[in-house]
Amino acid sequence: MPFLNRIQRWAEERPHDTAVVVAGRRLSWADLRQSAAALVPHTKSVTTLCEANSVEFAARFAAAVAGGRQCAVLDPAWPIQLQEDIRRRVEASAQPAAVSPDDELADGAPEAAFxxxxTSGTTSVPKAFTRSRRSWQESFEASIEFFGLHQDDVTLAPGPLAASLNLYALAECLYAGSEFQTLENFDVGDVHAAITHDHVTRLVLVPTMLRMLSERGLAGCVDASGVRTIICAGSKLDARTLEAARRWAPNATIFEYYGASELSFVSGAGLPARQLAVLGGTGIGRAFPGVKVRILDDSGQPLPEGEAGNICVRSAMVSNGYLWxxxxxxxxxxDGWYTVGDQGYLAEGELHILGRRSDMILTSGKNVYPHEVELALAAVPGVSAAVAAGMPDDLRGQRVVAGVLPSHGALTATQLRxxxxxxxxxxKRPLQYYLLSELPVTERGKVSRNLLLxxxxxxxxxxxxxxx
Structure with missing residues (x-):
């Protein structure tokens, strides 16, 4: 079961407690059950949900996965033509179980896809994969244990519910019986207000959001001492973000983890309150509960500790595969060990992430991953962010170069070296450094190494x- 049977349980046990809050609008557990149940008779076997954050979104998502129904959540920021294309593909490819207007608000078969x-995309059609109810239940059990989610927690995930990070956080809280909050749109002031007035204890967000909230929170004396947990996904935290978050939320355990939409959680680490981090490393913690990790070569053979290869996992949380x-x-x-092609290695039980093989720089016969160069540079005093890439070189094949965005004052190559x-x-160190006035990012807001070159x-x- 993903979470519908749990909603029924919480509505019976704690009907008036808060379940979901979006931009100040509140649904109790009884309200959520009533709203979602009323929608079930009118909900088709396959739903493509495409709308902004709202309390209605939570009810519609719950109804869209009732019984044998299946749901795809689309980003409303995608072009209309792309949205329509995905709708047609989903309706043609999905294979839901039989549904009826008489269905109750209840979970369907555990092994069935729901x-x-x-995958994210704005110009090309995203890949589509399916997940079973069982895989999400296993994920809930693992993440609740790992991150320490409790019913008295108030979770704020200030990003769009169309993003898998925030959609999962919503469903996880519904499963755990814990209050979930989000905003109509991300706004630093609104997040700070929620933390101050709504007693938020848990933040789920991406590193760029955490950095803005921390730095502006420190500047504006916003008290985040009540935050007990910060969960970051998307990329490993750089030194400046981690340092600012530690100062702003001194009582929080800061979690970062590695995972993929198709794999779910793989590994993670939590930095306890007031503990200083080891900066510049590529380690991303140990395997999640219920997950086994191996490093395999391209023929599927295990590699010795410390040698880089394909990060492969075996767990009950892996997706069913692709619809298209x-x-x-x-x-x-x-042979049952799954990988999305990310490269890394194991050292004393900790997984180290190096990045995608396509990003690898081959210089003088050595393999260098830009990700580890960037993490190391971000730990250098005076560096706000860094981008590394491989530039063609007649002697070496490629040479490592890096662009750095200063946090304050001037920087020299000597300081960086x-x-x-x-x-x-x-x-693995860059042979040439470049000072950036801004990060090279694509129209979709992603840092681009090719654009740097x-x-x-x-x-x-x-x-x-x-x-x-």
Whole structure:
């Protein structure tokens, strides 16, 4: 069961307690059950839910997965033509069980698919995969144990519910019987107000949001001492974000984890309150409860500790596979060990993430992953963010270059080289540094290493070579 039977339970046991709050609008457990149950008779076997954050979203999502129904959640920011294309594909590809207007608000068969997940995309059609109710129940049990979610927690996930991170947080809280909050749109002031007035104890968000909230919270003296848990996903936390979050929310355990939509949770680590982090490393903690991790080569053979290869997992949380978009590379299986192609290694039981193989830089016969260079640079004092890439080189094949965005004041190449002395091996250090006035990001807001190389090649005004 994902969470509908749990909603029934909480509505019976605690009907007037708060279940969901969106932008100040509140639904109790009894309200949520009543609203969702009233929608079930009018909900088709396959739903494509595409709307902004609201309390109605929570009720419609619950109704859309009742019984044998299946639901795909689309991003309302996607172009209309793309939304319509996905709707047609979902309706043509999904294979729901028989449904009836007389169905109750109850979970369907555990092994049956109930959710059509979509990879992010704005210009090309996203890949679509399915998840079973059982896989989400296993995920709930693992994440509740790992992150320590309690019924007295108030969780705020301030991003769009169309994003898998926030949709999962909503469903996880419904399963656990814990209050869930979000906003109509992300706004730093509104998040700070919720933390201050609604006694938020738990934040679920991406690193960029955490950084803004922490830095502006410190500047505005916003008290976050009541926050007990911060859960970050999307990328490993850089040094400046971690330091600001630790100062702003001194009593919070800060969690970061590695996972993928198709794999669910893989590994994670929690930095307890007031404990300092080891900066610049690629480690992302140990395997989640119920998950086994191996590093395998391209033929599926195990690699020794410390040697990089495909991060492969075996767990009950893995998705069923793709409805469409499977190119044979996105989700591979080696005799039941699944991988999405991310590269990494194990050291003393901890998983280290290096990134996608397609990003790898081959320089003088050595493999260098930009991700580990960027993490190391982000730990250097004075660096706000960094982007590393491989530039063609007649002698080496490629050479490592890096663009850095300063946090304050001036930076020199000498400072950067000295800062990397103890945290990055010599053969992985950049040979050339560039000062950035802004990060090279795509129209979709993602940092682009290729765009950095374009800026360097065209001598763009936003990038300037740093001398020693």
């Amino acid at each position: 959710l059509v997940g979509l 978009g499977d190119d044979g590379q996105a989700l591979n299986s080696f 000295a800062g990397l002395e103890d945290i990055l091996p010599r053969d 374009e800026w360097i090649g065209s001598r763009d005004r936003r990038v300037r070579a740093l001398d020693a």
